[in-house]
Amino acid sequence: MKLDRLLRVMSVVEIVRNKPGITYQELAEEFEVxxxxxxxxxxxxxxAGIPIKNCNGLRLVSDIEIPKVQLNSHELIFLLLVTHFLSSYELESEVPDSMYKKLSKFLPKKITSK
Structure with a gap:
């Protein structure tokens, strides 16, 4: 999957979560697609397993939360590197920056002290 598509898909999930009932047309206009x-x-x-329905606009089923995932330190560092890399680009999406801030809170103390 191309980077621009991946960012758009991640952004669609966040927009639908924050604006339940948004339409395909509104999203298409927002992303200019x-x-x-x-x-x-x-x-x-x-x-990807995220239940989303079109019922008077798009909404996440039961407004679910993404399930908690336990990551080991290597997986967490990898995600931090990816989100940091993505946030270095001037993207219209704030998802990489937001993810980086959230994930960095869970770094092991051993790593943050270096």
Whole structure:
């Protein structure tokens, strides 16, 4: 998956979470893509296991939270590196910065003291 698509898909999840009922058309206008592209993005979200429905607009089923995942320190560092890398680009999405801030809180003390 290309980087711009990955960022858009991640952003769609956050927008639907924050604005339940947003339409395919509104998302397409926001990202300057076709409705069909947004529909494909929603299919990717569903395939990733995030339940999303179109019921008077898009909404996450039961407004679920993404399940808690336990990461080991290597996985956490990898995610931090990826989000830091993505945030270094001037993207219209704030998702990489937000993820980096949230994830960095969970770094082992051994690593943060270096």
């Amino acid at each position: 076709s409705e069909r592209t947004i529909r494909r993005d929603v299919n990717i979200i569903e395939d």
